[in-house]
Amino acid sequence: MQPGTVVEFIDRKNIISAVVLEQKYHKVRMLTMHNREISHAEKRLAHVSDGHLDLSVGRTHLVERLHSITAKRKQLQNQIDLKELWQVLHTEPAWIDVQTMAEFCFDGGISSDHMSAVMRAVFEDRLYFKFDTYRFFPNSPEKVAQITAQVEEEAKKTRIINEGTHWIRQTIEGKHNYIPSDKEEIVEILKSFHLFGNESPHYKTAKEIISDSGLDPTKGLFHFLVQIRVWDEDENLTLHRLDIPRSFSPGILEASPEFFLDSAKKPSDSNRKDLTHLSTLTIDGQSTLDFDDAISIQPCDDGYRLWIHITDVGHFLKRNTPIDKEALGRASSIYLPDMRISMLPAALTENLCSLKEGENHLAITITADLDSSANVIRHEIFPSVIRVDQQLTYYDANQAVSEDSELALIYELAQKLNSERLNSDALQIDLPDINVWTNGSGEISVVRMNRYSPSRLIVSECMILANWLTARFFRDHGQPAIFRSQLPPRQYLIDNDGGTLYQNWMQRRFLSRAKLGTEAEHHAGLGLDAYLTATSPLRKYIDLVTQRQLRSLLGMEDLYSEEELAFIIQAIKEPMRHITFLQQERRRYWILKYLQHLVGTKQEALVLEKRRQRYVVLLTDYMLESSLPANNSKELEPADMITVKIEQANARSDTLAISMA
Numbered sequence: 001m002q003p004g005t006v007v008e009f010i011d012r013k014n015i016i017s018a019v020v021l022e023q024k025y026h027k028v029r030m031l032t033m034h035n036r037e038i039s040h041a042e043k044r045l046a047h048v049s050d051g052h053l054d055l056s057v058g059r060t061h062l063v064e065r066l067h068s069i070t071a072k073r074k075q076l077q078n079q080i081d082l083k084e085l086w087q088v089l090h091t092e093p094a095w096i097d098v099q100t101m102a103e104f105c106f107d108g109g110i111s112s113d114h115m116s117a118v119m120r121a122v123f124e125d126r127l128y129f130k131f132d133t134y135r136f137f138p139n140s141p142e143k144v145a146q147i148t149a150q151v152e153e154e155a156k157k158t159r160i161i162n163e164g165t166h167w168i169r170q171t172i173e174g175k176h177n178y179i180p181s182d183k184e185e186i187v188e189i190l191k192s193f194h195l196f197g198n199e200s201p202h203y204k205t206a207k208e209i210i211s212d213s214g215l216d217p218t219k220g221l222f223h224f225l226v227q228i229r230v231w232d233e234d235e236n237l238t239l240h241r242l243d244i245p246r247s248f249s250p251g252i253l254e255a256s257p258e259f260f261l262d263s264a265k266k267p268s269d270s271n272r273k274d275l276t277h278l279s280t281l282t283i284d285g286q287s288t289l290d291f292d293d294a295i296s297i298q299p300c301d302d303g304y305r306l307w308i309h310i311t312d313v314g315h316f317l318k319r320n321t322p323i324d325k326e327a328l329g330r331a332s333s334i335y336l337p338d339m340r341i342s343m344l345p346a347a348l349t350e351n352l353c354s355l356k357e358g359e360n361h362l363a364i365t366i367t368a369d370l371d372s373s374a375n376v377i378r379h380e381i382f383p384s385v386i387r388v389d390q391q392l393t394y395y396d397a398n399q400a401v402s403e404d405s406e407l408a409l410i411y412e413l414a415q416k417l418n419s420e421r422l423n424s425d426a427l428q429i430d431l432p433d434i435n436v437w438t439n440g441s442g443e444i445s446v447v448r449m450n451r452y453s454p455s456r457l458i459v460s461e462c463m464i465l466a467n468w469l470t471a472r473f474f475r476d477h478g479q480p481a482i483f484r485s486q487l488p489p490r491q492y493l494i495d496n497d498g499g500t501l502y503q504n505w506m507q508r509r510f511l512s513r514a515k516l517g518t519e520a521e522h523h524a525g526l527g528l529d530a531y532l533t534a535t536s537p538l539r540k541y542i543d544l545v546t547q548r549q550l551r552s553l554l555g556m557e558d559l560y561s562e563e564e565l566a567f568i569i570q571a572i573k574e575p576m577r578h579i580t581f582l583q584q585e586r587r588r589y590w591i592l593k594y595l596q597h598l599v600g601t602k603q604e605a606l607v608l609e610k611r612r613q614r615y616v617v618l619l620t621d622y623m624l625e626s627s628l629p630a631n632n633s634k635e636l637e638p639a640d641m642i643t644v645k646i647e648q649a650n651a652r653s654d655t656l657a658i659s660m661a
Helices: 059-078 082-089 098-105 112-124 141-172 181-199 203-213 220-227 237-241 250-254 322-330 346-352 394-400 405-423 454-477 501-510 541-553 562-596
Strands: 005-011 014-024 027-032 037-041 047-052 129-132 135-138 281-284 293-300 303-311 334-336 339-341 360-371 376-387 390-393 433-438 444-449 483-485 515-517 602-611 614-619 624-629 641-650 655-660
Touching: 005 027, 005 112, 014 037, 014 059, 014 112, 027 059, 047 112, 059 112, 082 098, 098 112, 098 135, 112 129, 141 181, 141 203, 141 220, 181 203, 181 220, 181 237, 237 562, 250 322, 281 394, 281 454, 293 405, 293 454, 303 376, 303 405, 303 454, 322 541, 322 562, 334 562, 360 454, 360 541, 376 454, 390 394, 394 454, 405 454, 433 562, 444 562, 454 541, 501 602, 541 562, 562 641, 562 655, 602 624, 614 641, 624 655
Parallel strands: 281 390
Antiparallel strands: 005 014, 005 047, 014 027, 027 037, 129 135, 281 293, 293 303, 303 360, 334 339, 360 376, 433 444, 483 515, 602 614, 602 641, 614 624, 641 655
């Protein structure tokens, strides 16, 4: 390559004109149009012109001449209509050299300037042609459409970043704290980023908005979304991450208008036993609205006659209806300290199927005759009509059990049922329940409750009995159901006397996982030869399926096949895993928020184990594990009771710090 040759090269996405000063070892030293001398690989030059410049005219004139050449080439470039050229050439896809391309674009003789103009045009607009220095390939119509969409999307992204940055800055400065209608898309992008981080499809866009606006990337975004009232201070982010619906869509509700019938219009059934003459009661939590089980009892000669009534949801909710499919997707109602998310609409759970006091209701009843030792002599399952006389809370029942003869009789039976199971090697883990709830004003209540109080033992043992008898009913009829089984613990820690708090807490680590299947197997934890759950059809989809299967054996509807049951078991696995995680996480959140107001106070703790330079302890008033830094001055042992001090608690960041008091 001769000195004086005009060339072009690409630098930072720009085409730069230059003149060759010297060529040596496949490299050229050049003077650029920006009056800079640089060295460049010869093979990386984008274009080499035919013409030469006289180097003797001096540096200033050479630079002026390069600017003149560039201006001429840009003028020629502006005459090129790439879209029109592409429409002519794309039907025969093949590489086209720069000379031929220039001949399509210009009339008359073709010079280096014309070829440079073509190269510049295609380099700056890659929509229609693929660029490869001296040749070009027409993109397919599909590729053109794809690139067009990408360009439009990039332009939209840039607009969103600029608008989002400006709006956030104004909001932070206090100029407004609302969401203009044209900023809703930006809000959704920011929400997605906060919820899903680098897994968000809007990660890069949101990150640029946050960076340019000056928001703190860790805490600032959440507080900003609270400031503009998108979320509240205690927003349940896991609900958003898991995409758990809080309500039912109008389409689902409108698909089944019969659910809104008044409960007095429930159809009668001549095959049902009328049990409205029995004294019947329910025992539930104080805020319960979905009453799905009730109990009746009468003393018999040397024993008891017990009725457990389960609301007949299957009579109203048919299989494969829109609401049934929605219930399968939800798998269970969700109970959180600050909200309840029902598996079924309120028209069913709080009205049509809720066993409310003073109303006749359709039920499936399990009745059992038991001897004085609580052994089942005979039992029967049948459809019924019942009427609840007493709607008791757990507290009410505990207060009345010593005075109400009916409650006292049920409690007596429940104690015997419990003893029978323990004699059959049932494993009873005795840990207090921590009830956490919030009221409308944001006040948090944390109450430590006895899991085996009289009222809770009554409900627990009666429902376990009903579930066991139902499981045996299926097994004895040779019909499939969704059974629940459990192998023995890998190790027993609890003594015959019930064990200590430490032993009961640590025993949980050795429990075998419960298993769902279509064949009855032993349930070691409950000490029963067969088990399933059928007593909460308003709250758990498996219980609803079991009730339908029971109805089929009673001649009231079609039977689920074993394959259908296996499908349901598989379908509920993920939602149930999500629900378990959500309930545990949210309970922990509200306990930590409660502890935020107790920073500096002393609390009782149980030492569980030592891990390197820290102990794992249990705050016994809250049944909450925490990490305690090891204190070299005193060695602690598992099961030691100690006093600790709350140093720091933060619910939003899920942190708790304690020290020895």
